[in-house]
Each structure stands twice: as structure tokens, then as C-alpha cells.
Amino acid sequence: MSEQPARVCGHWIGSEHRYCRTTDGVRHYLPGYRCPAHTPRALRGLAEIPPGPGLPAGAWTTVSPLNESRVHGALAIVSGKRRASQAGRRAALTVVASRGEWL
Numbered sequence: 001m002s003e004q005p006a007r008v009c010g011h012w013i014g015s016e017h018r019y020c021r022t023t024d025g026v027r028h029y030l031p032g033y034r035c036p037a038h039t040p041r042a043l044r045g046l047a048e049i050p051p052g053p054g055l056p057a058g059a060w061t062t063v064s065p066l067n068e069s070r071v072h073g074a075l076a077i078v079s080g081k082r083r084a085s086q087a088g089r090r091a092a093l094t095v096v097a098s099r100g101e102w103l
Ligand SMILES: [Zn+2]
Pocket: 009, 010, 011, 020, 021, 022, 034, 035, 036, 037, 038
């Protein structure tokens, strides 16, 4: 075992009394490194699962507490509860107006 290079198919071919030891296309699976012919699904006669599309585009559009606090800060500036510079007040007005919460 220790003399094997890292990425070698470790499937035991019982009928030939040897390990596969193929190095082409070897990937790590739960039982260890396996070539495409000896993946857990291939051994059960199943097709490999195709790679998925990844995360959906809107996966991170949840309103974060940071954004919420910015909006509440803008409301406070517009209502006069919180001080801000002239530019900050203008930005707050834009934010509040775009959300339609003030008018
Ligand atoms: Zn193999």
C-alpha cells in the first residue's frame, strides 16, 4: 500500500487477483481513488451523475442584516433622527425614495 503513488485506482479485481492500478482519469471517491471504470456507481452498473449547474443565480440575494441597517439608517437620516453630511442626506433620500417607504 505505501509503495503506491497517490493517484492510482485501488480497485481489487478479484478475478485477476490484482489491483487495477490505472492512473488515467483517477478521482477520489469514498472507498478511495478509482478510475472511471471502477467508480462506486460504475461497479453497480449505474451511469455517473453529471455535474450540476452549481448555485442558482439568486442564491445570495437574501437581505442581509447589513443592508437592512443601512436602510434603517437612511430612514433615520431622512426623518432627522440621525445626523449626516449634505451628501449623506442626499444619498439617504435616494435610498428611501427608491424603496418607496417615505413618500
Ligand atoms: Zn480501476
